[in-house]
Amino acid sequence: MKAVIMAGGYGTRLRPLTVKLPKPMIPIANRPMLEHIVLLLKSHGFDDIIMLTYFFPEAIEEHFGDGSRFGVRITYRQDPRGGLGTAGAVGSARDLLDSPFLVISGDVITDFDLTEAMDFHRGRKDPATLVLTRVNNPLPFGVVIVDDDSRVIRFMEKPSWGEVFSDTVSTGIYIIDPEVLEMIPRVGHSDFSKDIFPVLLDKGNPPGAYVAAGYWKDVGNTVEYLQIHREIVAGSITLDLPGRLTNEDNAGLFKGEGCVVDEGASLTGMVVLGAGAVIEGDAKVRDSFIGAGCRVGSGVRMRSTVLWHDAIIEKGAFVAGSVIGARTQVRQRANIEEGAIISEDCVIGRGSIVRAGVRIWPDKVVEDEAVLSTHFIWGTRWRGTLFTSGVIRGLSNKEITPEFSARLGAAFGATLPEHSVVSISQGVHRVARMISEALTSGVLSVGVDINDYGVVPIPLARHQLRGQGESGGFHVRRSPSDPEVLEIRLFREGGRELTTSERNEV
Incomplete structure (x- = not known):
């Protein structure tokens, strides 16, 4: 037929x-x-x-x-x-x-x-x-x-x-x-x-x-992609699963050819292992689908997760209810929260956190100790620290977007005393004006007022902070060394740079 x-x-x-x-x-x-x-x-x-x-x-x-x-x-x-x-x-x-x-x-x-x-x-x-x-x-x-x-x-x-x-x-x-x-x-x-x-x-x-x-x-x-895997585990549908059903340790364990499961590892519920998958040390895996050639390191805690082929989850990482794409590496002690979707060929750095429901497009790098709480679509690298030498730098409209800038404005405004006023100024390029407007909306959203000084150079922006009684300020400009990069400078009262603790608070 x-x-x-x-x-x-x-x-x-x-x-x-x-x-x-x-x-x-x-x-x-x-x-x-x-x-x-x-x-x-x-x-x-x-x-x-x-x-x-x-x-x-x-x-x-x-x-x-x-x-x-x-x-x-x-x-x-x-x-x-x-x-x-x-x-x-x-x-x-x-x-x-x-x-x-x-x-x-x-x-x-x-x-x-x-x-x-x-x-x-x-x-x-x-x-x-x-x-x-x-x-x-x-x-x-x-x-x-x-x-x-x-x-x-x-x-x-x-x-x-x-x-x-x-x-x-x-x-x-x-x-x-x-x-x-x-x-x-x-x-x-x-x-x-x-x-x-x-x-x-x-x-x-x-x-x-x-x-x-x-x-x-x-x-x-x-959402439905993750749900169908949960329904397979629950027995709502019976599919022809690859691998050999074994009753050695777990009635729901399917092993592909050449799988290696270390003696101390714990696999519970339904676990499907693709050919050549390796589960090391005292890893604990429950109700998960692990593709061919994957490696799950010692001390990993994983549940209700789908790993595509050749993904690597390193020692001590935690992965819950997520999808990890082919050839993606989740480094030591990283934390992948419920519902995260990480595409192919990504690197999630040591000790980093990918928040619940976040989606990461292919070929991205999340740096060590970074916290990613928004979808990662543009650019290639998510930094572990927001500030570099006291300045926030990123690709225009890719890493520094209006959405990011509105959140930055709200975060900075939330660190200031009640009834504060901040200044905002920018360089001559129109993309700097766009980001200034986004910062303004974020600042205003937390009840902080704005003095907009328009296009002024950085020294004048800092000087104005000394005489107007403002609690802080922003200056946005295109980087003089790279026209694709934007720079956002934050100041506190008197035009001084933020201290390390103030940056961490932001």
Whole structure:
């Protein structure tokens, strides 16, 4: 039987995990999400698969090849421009589809009985069958209203609670007769749910509706990505996990080939170890998925975490409920808090802290002893100290952004006495003015007043502090040695530099 996998998504809401990978290739329980789909299709007799790709197609083709390694045959069709829509993309492969076929998204995890769904379709004369499922909260999905004869009578896209008349939603899995392909335009955008199925309804030839039992999740964002791993641990879905299930120490331990677990290590709950993974010393790991080639050092405390391949967690680090990308290094005594998402090829320095929910884009360095409490998107390095020789320096609009500057202004203002007034001034460049405005908003937000002196040189800015009774001040300018760098100088009363303790307080 034939199946079409829609594997061209960007995965924007899953960033930073999808910056270097197409969404269908991100690992779920140590296998690419798309591989779980291929294995499911194979188990139900779908051995002739067409993959529709767009974003990073080479990553998909390199992993799956012609499909023979997985016992299937795979043919690829690439949308060269993007934007064909679900039906338009499937229509591009119409020359390969001469019998009823199944369409499934490349970014879902499910254990539906696809054989039963196919038998349902074959037993009727409907032009298409939508595979539906029941959910507790249908609001984020397209609700489908079905009659007593299991045929679709109405679609409702993302209804409000007052419009919800059904808990059955479309899973994006369809079984389609080849005749439907003739309805798909050969040029331009076309979606099944918006353009093709409504036309079938209008013509009095509605699609059938098969309500499937079992697990189904659209892995749409990083919260759902972590949630699906928790649900695997809880037994909500049974997947074909890589590795050998062992009962030596832990009934839920899966070991890949060549794994090494030191005698003093403690692995509890469900732990899946990829090939060649190493767990050292007295590390304690619970309910986690550790990719191939990873190393977890002695004294590490880890729970409910997903490590992609070749990640390294060094001695004494703490990682809770997070995702650590491929080849990322978490150095000694670092603390990764709940829900942090760290992408590929990053370095998290010794003793540093990544706060809960923070996302770090690829190829970033968090310096030793640094505290990261905001998403790290631009720039390459997060400093362990805010001040360098009494000055805050960083790349314009990358490291020193309006958001950062507003927080800095609020933090500095919070250190000053009640009813304080601060001065603010800047150099001639317009980006310095932008950052000055952001600093001003932050200062005002904590109840501190501002005297804005506009464009003045640093000596004059300090001199004005001596005579106006102000408690402190800022001066922003473009660095004279590097036009890409901004400098923010902070002063206290009389124009003096901040002491070390005052800097630490900020």
